[in-house]
Amino acid sequence: NEEGLPEDPVGIRRLSEALRDDKTAVIGKTYEEILPPFEFGRVQTQMARQVVTGKVREAERERQFEEFKDRVGEIVNGVVKRVEYGNTVVDLGRGEGIVRRDQAIPRENFQVGDRIRSYIYEVRREAKGPQIMLSRAHGGFMAKLFAQEVPEVYDGVIEIRAVARDPGSRAKMAVVSNDSSIDPVGACVGMRGSRVQAVVAELQGEKIDIIQWSSDEATFIVNALAPAEVSKVVMDEEDERVEVVVPDEQLSLAIGRRGQNVRLASQLTGWQIDIMTESQESERRQREFTERTALFQEALDVDEVIAQLLVTEGFATVEDVAYVENSEVAAIEGFDEDTAEEIQARARDFLEKEAAELDAKRREFGVEDGLLEIEGVTLPMAVALGEGDVKSVEDLAGLIPDDLRGWFENKDGERVREPGILEAFTLDAADAEALIMRARVAMGWIEAPPTVVEEEIEVELSEEDRLFGVPGSRPAAAAAAPAEVEAEAEAPPETEA
Structure with missing residues (x-):
């Protein structure tokens, strides 16, 4: 039966x-014919070998990526296979990883053939093959070492909530227990420090402060600054x-030493920390009290x-006095309603007079009325913009955030601060960008609803990177201290408990 057969396919003939x-x-009968071998030339042979080799390498790279992509966060x-310019290439058996210089513990030197433990913090595809990024300075490395040494951490009874490290020198780790009968700090330290010492030995003698995590931010910050004692905490959320x-x-x-304790506490808590002494606070409060008293005397024409x-x-x-409820002023001892109203x-009257003076100054600089219609631009800002030769919405739209906030430049080898037009208003980057974006929307340069313009763009981080630090990045909350107390201090005694 010849029905359904193709017209003239290769290798098939009609019965007729x-x-x-x-x-x-x-x-159904089959015919066989032995063909003479095809003679390949040298070029064709080499090409075929390269194609086969390339396919094998590609398959090997894909296998490596598939094997290690799900092992991020493991030790x-x-x-050590080789050391190149401070970067250590590690043979992992079925793949190669690299410990870059900034992810190694300072003053730690490895030789070819040395065994090394490290933490996989990233696996990414690249043209030359999958790159397995290893680290010994990552906060997650220390957390995983404790999970190996402390059974309660491995079982999840004790949680490591945050880690801050100055690799090779000192670290802080916040822990909390899900079982009220277990002391998380004591469990991590171990009998006579046996558990913590095992981790310290792996980290080349890095001193570790283990502190109690607390859901109350103020308490957590106080704990993070240990061993120092804290008298008072004032928070700006x-x-x-x-x-x-x-x-x-x-x-x-x-x-x-060199701000290490407050820097690690800031990194651990995620808050920017300003340190001051009781005497400095007392002096500052007295100065503020005197300045505010003089302001009210002059503005309200009242006695001291x-x-x-x-x-x-x-x-x-x-403004606080002018726009609060009358009853709040009248409630002050010795005041009545008539006094409060006056x-x-x-x-x-003072604020209206001040606003009129600022508006006149703004007009003197030639600042257009349209600039005040941009949300967030106040009269004092408009005057400052006029002094900076920003006189129209178009001028504002053509700026960048650094023009408003200020920036740093290197001059003769020194880092010099260049003030911004709105330097005195302490705008953060998001506020400065929002002002400029609103001006661009008003000019018709871009089309975006105000909700998009004002939206803060947040970087999505994995849970481990959020808790233990993003590789190669500086903590968002850098520790700050008053200029007069930034001198190098004596190192505090280490608290490995």
């Missing part, structure tokens, strides 16, 4: 055609900034006693 050459031909053992007051004799301990009463009740600016009227 086959019968011409073979009278015994039937459907692996390997053998909007800027994620905290002011810590310590006794005068505890200042060097709180800061640490009334001005001091307003400051004592928590009023910091003339003081608030004077405050509003």
